[in-house]
Amino acid sequence: MLTQVIRRAVWPVLLSLTATLMVACSSGSGADGELSTEPVTLRFTWWGADDRHKRTQQVIELFQKQHPNITVRGEFKEWNGYWDSLATTVAANDAPDIIQMDELYLASYAERGALLDLNEARKHLDTSGFDGKALATGAIDGKQYALPVGLAAYSVVVNTDLLAKYGVALPDDTKWTWEDLRKAGEQVSKAGGGTVWGIQSWGFNDAGGLHVWARQAGSALFDDQGKVVVPPKVLQDYWTYLLDIAKAGTAPPPPVTVEKASAGLNQSATATNTAAFAMWWNTQLTALTAASGAKLKLLRLPGEAQAKAPAAYYKPSMFWSVSSRTKHPAEAAAFVNFLANNEEAAKVLLTERGVPANEKTRAAITGQLKETDKAAADFLGTLPVSDPPRVTPNGASTIEAILKRHTENVLFGRATPEQTAAAFIKELQSEVDSAR
């Protein structure tokens, strides 16, 4: 009898489901269509710290004032949780309409068809303020999957208050070596008495540092085809350095380091004034200063003066992308346009997401910059750089997780730097290969 009932019930259930699906599919329009006058809700997701959330929310309100029928709902997270969440929402066909994208994941999402070609939305999105080279960083095979937001460079952030407190001289960053960094760090640790350390260890959420290390040695992490080409010896030196500063007490003990590395910017050693030197992107200076309350200064990376060519590079700090499955591509493009071109918006965002890649907005905000923003912009403007490394190949998006695990293996003595270097290269290569 039950089967009879089920048989009778099956059709109504199926029909109603199909109906809802059809409704869901029919409400979209093309990216080059007119902006809707009906109420539209866009979802916009980004990663970042408190400072960014406040500024972004302000910009959303400005946009909504201009477009009263469009509501933008912000969804923001820390970097660590962001990519898990994006992966699951994209897989569930529930991707946010506008996505803050990173260079690490751009190829991965673009090559799997999750992002809209912004050229289709040219009607609503003006890119005339961008240099062709800058635009190219967001393009793959001629399709503009992402619009660069800002530029950033890898740097050492030093807490000059701590240096002054312990009587340690500020190193000259136009000449300094990795050895100089180690020595300055040692002095701080000695004076810090076990609660303040010289160097916050890196090698966790930190592909930038790895790129720079490889480039200083005259190599690169990947070649143009996406093959892992960094020599094992170079990586071995990288991990030996990290192991040495941890063993000597120049960096905190490994458990403290690991805890801080996974806790996010606001709980980092820099933000809590427990380490004098640390690796950050120059644009994080403002957020770090806000969190620490101390005087922080940007320094060029050690070893740059000794390298044949500068290893530093301009990295597009992040990108704006639009989901390929958005129901409102035109409105989403209009919002990206607002983020990228609107002067009022630029004056709120300033350099928090990097020194604007859009040259028009960059010019518009120069007069407005706060001390730390200006310092970040000046640092970038005077930094000797080379061409950026190739975009992280599809499959290697997890490089930071792989790097973190191998660094932990070294710090906790589970593998030697030599073994780790070989294992890292092998694993990274197989990740790239398996995504093909």
Added chain:
Amino acid sequence: MSALDELRRLRRSGTAVRKRDNKAAFWFLAPWFAGLLFVTIGPVAASFGLGFTKYNLIQPPKFIGLDNFGRIFTDERLHNALGVTFTYVLVSVPLQLAFALGVAMLLDRGLRGLAFYRSAFYLPSLLGSSVAIAVLWTQIFGAEGMVNRVLALFGIQGKGWISDPDTALSTLIVLNVWTFGAPMIIFLAGLRQIPAVYYEAAAIDGVGRWSRFRHITLPLLSPIIFFNLVLQIIHAFQSFTQAFVVSGGTGGPSDSTMFYTLYLYQQGFSRFDMGYASALAWFLLLIIGAFTAINFWAARFWVFYDD
């Protein structure tokens, strides 16, 4: 004659009512059936198919035969994850059951306010696998957490328990032991079932406390212990939230909290290799099935049924 007619009439109307009741019941159950079909059975069936494919979540799956299952035998990180998971299951489940039995026996002595204690001890079970508790755990066992503050009172220098690969798994084992409430409630019910006459007889014969426990409580409780054992082993194999939150989704440090389920999740949602993740899910089913089968087989030697 008329009485029989009456009876028939009643019966007939009865079946009509029952039929109507069944129908109503079905409609009330329909949402659950739909859920079972679309949210459970459908995906389970689909994952079986996906296990034989390469599938990156966005583009259509590609059939690759048994490759994913072959990888299970060569994947070193998976073997580490298996080691972590087995350690977790084999250490935390017996500890948790011993703890649950101990507390149940204390409560069984007829304390005043039993209902209160029972609820209080059960509470962690309700919360144990929640995100909030896992976050709390990272605070308690962090470098500047509660545990280290207490240790500092005794002049002991603690460390970051969760961020050290040597101790990270232990904190998760402690967390699992702490959620002993569900087996405790079942033990408590079991203890109440043991006839008091046995204990009285033993007391008259001058049997000691340990022997009473060993020769009366344990055998008579063995079916309950068995039930809890099977259930908690299955439950422990499926643990995910605790490790995910405590390690920030990484299974670190150094893969020391990399539970099987977490590794599976990472394959699917960080590496976008849903085919391999599906194969892993089915492999886990086999493992749990094997453990349960062994349990049932071994039960013949130690579980005592009184009837």
